[in-house]
Amino acid sequence: MDAEAAELKLLDTAERLFDERGVQSVGMDAIRTASGVSLKRLYQVFPSKDLLVEAVLRRRDETVRAALTAHGARVADGPYERALAVFDWLAGWFAEPEFRGCAFINTFGELGGVAPAVATIARDHKESLRAYLAEQTDALGAPPVLADQLALLANGAMAVAGITGSPEPAAQAKAAARVLLDAARP
Amino acid sequence: MDAEAAELKLLDTAERLFDERGVQSVGMDAIRTASGVSLKRLYQVFPSKDLLVEAVLRRRDETVRAALTAHGARVADGPYERALAVFDWLAGWFAEPEFRGCAFINTFGELGGVAPAVATIARDHKESLRAYLAEQTDALGAPPVLADQLALLANGAMAVAGITGSPEPAAQAKAAARVLLDAARP
DNA sequence: GCATCGGGAGAACGACCGTTCTCCCGATCG
DNA sequence: CGATCGGGAGAACGGTCGTTCTCCCGATGC
Numbered sequence: 001m002d003a004e005a006a007e008l009k010l011l012d013t014a015e016r017l018f019d020e021r022g023v024q025s026v027g028m029d030a031i032r033t034a035s036g037v038s039l040k041r042l043y044q045v046f047p048s049k050d051l052l053v054e055a056v057l058r059r060r061d062e063t064v065r066a067a068l069t070a071h072g073a074r075v076a077d078g079p080y081e082r083a084l085a086v087f088d089w090l091a092g093w094f095a096e097p098e099f100r101g102c103a104f105i106n107t108f109g110e111l112g113g114v115a116p117a118v119a120t121i122a123r124d125h126k127e128s129l130r131a132y133l134a135e136q137t138d139a140l141g142a143p144p145v146l147a148d149q150l151a152l153l154a155n156g157a158m159a160v161a162g163i164t165g166s167p168e169p170a171a172q173a174k175a176a177a178r179v180l181l182d183a184a185r186p
Numbered sequence: 187m188d189a190e191a192a193e194l195k196l197l198d199t200a201e202r203l204f205d206e207r208g209v210q211s212v213g214m215d216a217i218r219t220a221s222g223v224s225l226k227r228l229y230q231v232f233p234s235k236d237l238l239v240e241a242v243l244r245r246r247d248e249t250v251r252a253a254l255t256a257h258g259a260r261v262a263d264g265p266y267e268r269a270l271a272v273f274d275w276l277a278g279w280f281a282e283p284e285f286r287g288c289a290f291i292n293t294f295g296e297l298g299g300v301a302p303a304v305a306t307i308a309r310d311h312k313e314s315l316r317a318y319l320a321e322q323t324d325a326l327g328a329p330p331v332l333a334d335q336l337a338l339l340a341n342g343a344m345a346v347a348g349i350t351g352s353p354e355p356a357a358q359a360k361a362a363a364r365v366l367l368d369a370a371r372p
Numbered sequence: 373g374c375a376t377c378g379g380g381a382g383a384a385c386g387a388c389c390g391t392t393c394t395c396c397c398g399a400t401c402g
Numbered sequence: 403c404g405a406t407c408g409g410g411a412g413a414a415c416g417g418t419c420g421t422t423c424t425c426c427c428g429a430t431g432c
Contacts, residue, residue, distance in 0.1 A: 022297065041409075109291060109348075110296035112208075112349070113208055113286055123349055156337070156338035156341040156343070162295075164309055169338055176338065214420060214421080226381090229422085235419095
């Protein structure tokens, strides 16, 4: 197994284990066993656990941004529908059997107070969601605060769906978002 | 120091340290040093760290429920104002200098996957917030889903305020809540 | 006054974790 | 073919953590 394949397998494995059990409950040995990548190779590719954690979060950040944009472009035309489509995307995510909440909310809760890099990545990720929503609301001519409010609904849905295990918050948030969007129409 | 005073000091100290650094980053020795309670006494009162964590969360659960109810009864009359007052209470909380997010969201992210007791306490706590909001919306004759939606706004505000460090989400969520409440008026 | 008890301080213990090291094998290249 | 290199498996190391144990002191009761 070459370095590139090892990196991919490590990121996949670490992301899955971190999502399931949190970061600190997963030892490097568990990642090695589950990935089949030797410890030597692991530390060649990611010289420390901190760097692996950050790499996992950064890749997830890019994945989510791309998926959201792609979903919006695919299923919706126009900013109104694209803003609402965010909540359909959430619904699909929440319905995945292994869903256990947003990795950024969860990891910030665990490490945000002691790992500034993690806190920064989480902050940037949440800002990117807000910015994506702001693109849509700006195009509608709605006031800027609407994007923040839609982001609150989305993040609240992630938190509550993670804790309760129910996918319903996506639909509830979508309905609320529609009310806010309609009320803000110029 | 007797057992009762030790328990109080331990809960206070542990809650503060857990909020600052997360649970797993805080050793029992740090709690002992910061609280001034000896290890022997600590393990007399809380026979394991797991039990201490659960006790901290359970006390916080009661504190928050009581504070929310008291705040609602004090500053507002009528269900409409009481529902909105929840977000004023959030604003005061977010403005505290040591605020670093909701303990239940944070601890669920860290331990929810490996500590079922923690997951249950977090779930119950979030359900109690929803139930409190449902009391208000029911009194207004609004459809039941409105309480869920207000809870999503509140939880989204907690998550975003924790991650960004800004208290603004409280006001943004309150404005959105007002729109939803007005739209649901029979 | 002396034996007893409970508690404080912190050392000690066993487990685990992140990281590094050792040993060995198989491939590559002259 | 023989030397060299890179990597795999896992042992080893240093540190930390949760938990327990030891030692000592002061208070209490007869």
